[in-house]
Amino acid sequence: MPYYQGVVRRVYGQYCGFARALELVGERWALMVVRDLMAGGPKRFRDLLRGLPGIPTNILAARLKEMQAAGIVRRRRLSRPNVVVYELTETGAALEASVMELGRWGAKLLGAPRRNEIITVDSLITALRSTFQPKAAKGVTIAYELSVGDITLHARIVRGRITVKPGPLPDADLSIQTGPAIRELLAGEVAPRDAVAKGLVAIRGNRKLLDLFAALFKI
Amino acid sequence: MPYYQGVVRRVYGQYCGFARALELVGERWALMVVRDLMAGGPKRFRDLLRGLPGIPTNILAARLKEMQAAGIVRRRRLSRPNVVVYELTETGAALEASVMELGRWGAKLLGAPRRNEIITVDSLITALRSTFQPKAAKGVTIAYELSVGDITLHARIVRGRITVKPGPLPDADLSIQTGPAIRELLAGEVAPRDAVAKGLVAIRGNRKLLDLFAALFKI
């Protein structure tokens, strides 16, 4: 008898890895929670709520319980400060390739922002990581600070390997300020030079590093 | 009939490629339909129903409409025979990497079959394709016929490139008959030799080709 019996109610009735994956993380909001835990590390209940506008508290609690039972998420109580955090288990972290791949697929269909759509740190972290082009980054070492609206994050690339984290990075090689136009830039719909000329993107640093940025991250 | 049927109403409120992906294919059954269209090519409504045990007809109809509206699925009327088939558009086919990756993730958690769980051709095709090891297949050319229960399919590998199709292949290099134990074999939980010895797997052909099979496909 599977360990998650009794937790998952919606099943697909197929003995199939793909079907099992959907049973475990296919419910509404589940993969969004995984994405945020993946992008920003351990998070408190309240932080997850903030990053997922519109999710009801009972649904978040339910998803967290289900994913704990499935061994995807771990609930941990920190001693100092005395708070509860949720984090991905190794099994949960193994969803990374799937999340990145789905993110790439969706990014191509993104189009212009709808009304009331917001941008969160974790979604941006995921976006940068999923659009990162390892081939173009061979041997590259550089640090970018990126601000989209009032969200700031930074990416460090060290010899072709990338890490993306929330927050500013004052000593970045290039600091980029932009808005939803970040999509056009990553999609190559506007050249970096034009983006700056049109005021879609503002930078602090060498503009050639913006060209590199557009080569390193591509939808 | 409400005219808005087919429009996505459950949104996530984030300007994010990953969120958009879930809005388009995150609803229940949607990716299962994609999987079957991906594995078996254009399909009739009835064929989709057969491959997805338990899906209500109205839900299948709704998903197909939604995915047509999203440009993921195309409805086409064949002239001879005069039937309607559904197929993936290029956008839909681009979900392949995501489906394979999720399938790999889920396969690791599959465990033993639950009661009443069935095995379908399309799930097996997906399983073989997602567990295929290109590195192990470098330069390999071989044809396998695989029967799991009463489902038969075949895989052709030509110079390391694989195609998997439903149905028998009488002139295959090796013909394999097995059951749910296929998972243990692909997971390496039982050695090919032992699988045959224990009667979990029966073969027609050279047993060394079964060793190769276990090397070519791995969970």
Added chain:
DNA sequence: CCGGATCCTCGGTGATACTG
């Protein structure tokens, strides 16, 4: 404040019957 639990409403899902 935080981490939920509870209650209520609404709409989607699932099951089935039905029609062109």
Added chain:
DNA sequence: CAGTATCACCGAGGATCCGG
């Protein structure tokens, strides 16, 4: 065969409440 129609039910969404 290819869906549509109907309806019971349950999970999502939204608000509020409560113990720590």
